[in-house]
Amino acid sequence: MTTTPGQATAPGRRRAPSMADVAREANVSGQTVSRVSNGRDNVDAATRDRVLAAMTKLGYRPNSAARALRTGRFRSIGVIMFTLSSFGNMRTLDAITTAASDAGYSLTLIPVPHPTKGELSVAFDRLADAAVDGVILVVEAHLFDESDVELPDGLPAVIIDASGDERFPGVDTDQAHGARLAVQHLLDLGHETVWHVAGPERSYSATRRRDAWAATLAEHGASAPPVLEGDWSTEAGYELGLELAANPAVTAVFAANDQMALGVLRAMHESGRAVPGDVSVVGFDDMSESSSFWPPLTTVHQYFGEVGRRSVEALLHEVEAGERRGNSLVDVELVVRQSTAPPRR
Amino acid sequence: MTTTPGQATAPGRRRAPSMADVAREANVSGQTVSRVSNGRDNVDAATRDRVLAAMTKLGYRPNSAARALRTGRFRSIGVIMFTLSSFGNMRTLDAITTAASDAGYSLTLIPVPHPTKGELSVAFDRLADAAVDGVILVVEAHLFDESDVELPDGLPAVIIDASGDERFPGVDTDQAHGARLAVQHLLDLGHETVWHVAGPERSYSATRRRDAWAATLAEHGASAPPVLEGDWSTEAGYELGLELAANPAVTAVFAANDQMALGVLRAMHESGRAVPGDVSVVGFDDMSESSSFWPPLTTVHQYFGEVGRRSVEALLHEVEAGERRGNSLVDVELVVRQSTAPPRR
DNA sequence: CGCCGAGATGTTTACGTCAACATCTCGTGA
DNA sequence: TCACGAGATGTTGACGTAAACATCTCGGCG
Incomplete structure (x- = not known):
């Protein structure tokens, strides 16, 4: 017992309970709490219940920073986007969010307020200290081409609608x-x-x-x-x-x-x-x-939904399996409604 | 020198350079690297340059997980939103993203695919291990009312367009x-x-x-x-x-x-x-x-932009100063165009 | 009746950073 | 000339977690 434990409910903000606090409450080691927290099956049912009860009682929630530090994974993917104000971007983002969420990843949005090279550098800088395992680029690719900034080395990336870019796997609409x-x-x-x-x-x-x-x-x-x-x-x-x-x-x-x-x-x-x-x-x-x-x-x-889904899939494949996917092309469909007719003769 | 340093460029993925690597390269202590990294001014100009050069050479970028663990701050805010597919939500999100970014925070999007109580619980669970300092709720508040789940204790929150909710400060459109x-x-x-x-x-x-x-x-x-x-x-x-x-x-x-x-x-x-x-x-x-x-x-x-901006402002005020803001009401304006006229008599 | 191994649980340690504190190097003024 | 202090730099340790390894408890079987 090295640190002062728990501290009687201090009036102001008190420290969030850690694994050690739960461990003490449940009379087990921190490691056992960790095992329960991660859903391992090599924990006795009774012990698990005790730990779970202690977690609830103390309002424990795992510290994702510590977890990320230990595991080297953030379980989050970044999206760099110029503007949300276009219908397509929004729909794509929606799909990306859902797909990421389904895969147990959260989504970090990195805005590029104005489509200039400078702003793009700023976004990349932000990315540098953002906590992401990979990034999906939804940008006007020309700018990206001209930009002298680079994505952080070794960070998996997927680029949307910039066919022909060889640096990253891409997902394009046809x-x-x-x-x-x-x-x-x-x-x-x-x-x-x-x-x-x-x-x-x-x-x-x-x-x-x-x-x-x-x-x-x-x-x-x-x-x-x-x-x-x-x-x-x-x-x-x-x-x-x-x-x-x-x-x-x-x-x-x-x-x-x-x-x-x-x-x-x-x-x-x-x-x-x-x-x-x-x-x-x-x-x-x-x-x-x-x-x-x-x-x-x-x-x-x-x-757009398909584009978002495939991007996430390709990105997570690279993040988790370390293998790059190839490019992917999403088809399109003509919807005939009432704004077209034969020319008047 | 406890751990094996740097490791000669291993073929596969190699460990990202840490402060210690930079320190070794620049012949300074890790603490000095930290000071440079955080822009402190009590570093000699020459030393700073040396450190900066080492950072560039090694491609160092700070590990945000470690930083967050140490400081207890993630510099990220969460947004819980039902759907991006409404014009208002999208514009609000856009403004929130920009405002957060300006304040040096990144944005974590937590989707709630379907507006049901169950899904909302899932979102809250996600939130529990998301790395955020506070959260902005853009949800149909009725559901939230009925929901038996609670936001994690002590997590600052702001709720948009749910006037009358007493639990959190809110920003509402009139x-x-x-x-x-x-x-x-x-x-x-x-x-x-x-x-x-x-x-x-x-x-x-x-x-x-x-x-x-x-x-x-x-x-x-x-x-x-x-x-x-x-x-x-x-x-x-x-x-x-x-x-x-x-x-x-x-x-x-x-x-x-x-x-x-x-x-x-x-x-x-x-x-x-x-x-x-x-x-x-x-x-x-x-x-x-x-x-x-x-x-x-x-x-x-x-x-919508104003709503987003004020939400972020209120949230960050609580996160950083520990004080809650009161509710805030954003006005509205009638724009008369050509779809209205006196009735035909 | 004792040995073995499977499963449950505990102990130690390192992840990368930064705050607190310690130390060192000067220039300044008595 | 030397004590003093300001500024630069270094050392130590702790944040919360999980991997690796260690230990302990049994039940089954020869």
Whole structure:
């Protein structure tokens, strides 16, 4: 008995009970408490009950810091994310959280307030003293590429939607296939060509959607109109939509996400161009509100949940088994609703 | 020198460098490394540089578990949340993350997959071995009330939007004022009465909005139509909206959130009732898409960012200063757009 | 009747950090 | 010239846990 035990209930904050306190209360050794705490089966039933009772009585909860120090594992994974304010990121995060939780890991969120190289370094620094066993990156990968900072050496990582990055295993949505489906759908309906409201150039997702749009057009011998580039926001979609509405040649628009598609819809309404009568519109993401847009939006459904789940799985495989998984591609599905129709002749 | 030092670069994973390794490399004591690591100023500039160089060379990063064990602080706060899939929760989480990060805390997310008492217990258990200094609850408080589980004793907590809970300091949005503004606005426009598409009864927010709606109507001598109760989803709004659209007496609708308002808009469009010509609609939340709905939605703006910031502030005050803050109420603002107009006469 | 081994339980120690305290080196002023 | 103190640096130990190893208690069997 080296340290002063328990201390009669001091008035202010008192020290949280430790294994030693429980051990004393239950008249066993600390090791036995540890065994009960970790669910080992080599403890006598009566002893276990006694220990459990002591734990409850004292309100014992294991000190995760000490446990982590001893085991070298935090049972937590980190997520580095630029913004939660996009539908896709949020859904992905939701899925990651659930998957991690199911695997008995908690989730540490490391925000990158502004998508600049500097901020990314800050996030990595934070990561350095964060208590995580691995990290999932949900960032605009271009920035990451340019960034001179490195992830801590030996920290397992998985990167989402940055296909082609060789440094880490990645989980990607098949953006190209999605864009292809969207454009194909409009062309099949009889539209001569399809205009594109793209996402920012620095985003890999945006780039891949744009490239696939152009390629599909080319394959069908349709000429590609100039690209209108937005920043994913409804406002951008609205502004760009106004331009498109003013151009009578426009009969079909493929927006790189649902929020911009919504902006386009609004612009069309305000300009008196009927959707889908005069102009057909297709989005990308299939956010939960899209089916209630007016008109309900034809869009490309992404399986964000699947992306999140696979990322966690790949990461934990590396954390626990020490083996890297390969890249993984999640498919996509076209959901036809009421914002698309054949062109008026 | 008790333990085997460094070990020549073993092929597989090698032990992460510790303070002792850095100390050896820089020819100083571990304590000096600790001082540099913690930014103390009582270290000679030359020594500091030497230590810093050694840290870089070895790729040292502090072991947060050991630090937490020693200091008793994790520098992390937990967030217990039912679902990320609601606009408000997401925005709140975003703000919490940013505020925590600014204060040098990381954020641990503890999901509660399904809003049942059992799941809540599971979350609390998880919390028990999560490494957090305090916790912010973003849950439907009714469930929490009924739950027999308790938060770990002595763990500081703040609860969001559960006004009246006496156990913890809370940060609430002034839901009642918001509902009042919405109803008042419609009444001022000349509507005889206002119909209400409410949120689920088990939600305090929903209850408060509903009560304030009823009270405002009563104050103006308007009779309160039966309440239509939804589950916050656009689908529910749509179903309920169809009922409202079929009733020619309906000229004004107050939906308890923007998503249900969107569903109502769609139902009105499909039923051929003009908004705002035949029916005016007001929402609640002001999600970023609302200004692009068709027509752009009049709604009650919530300052989710402020709620998140204040929660973190209150929590950290308790964590660091040991003093509880009182409750805090965040105001709200009516944003008039184009979904409301005087009734057709 | 004593030996063996399985299962239950206890003892020791190290994980990496930092607070408290100890020591050492100077420059300054009497 | 030397005592003093400020500032730099070192030494020791404890935080709570769990792995490795040690011991103890039995029941079964030759």
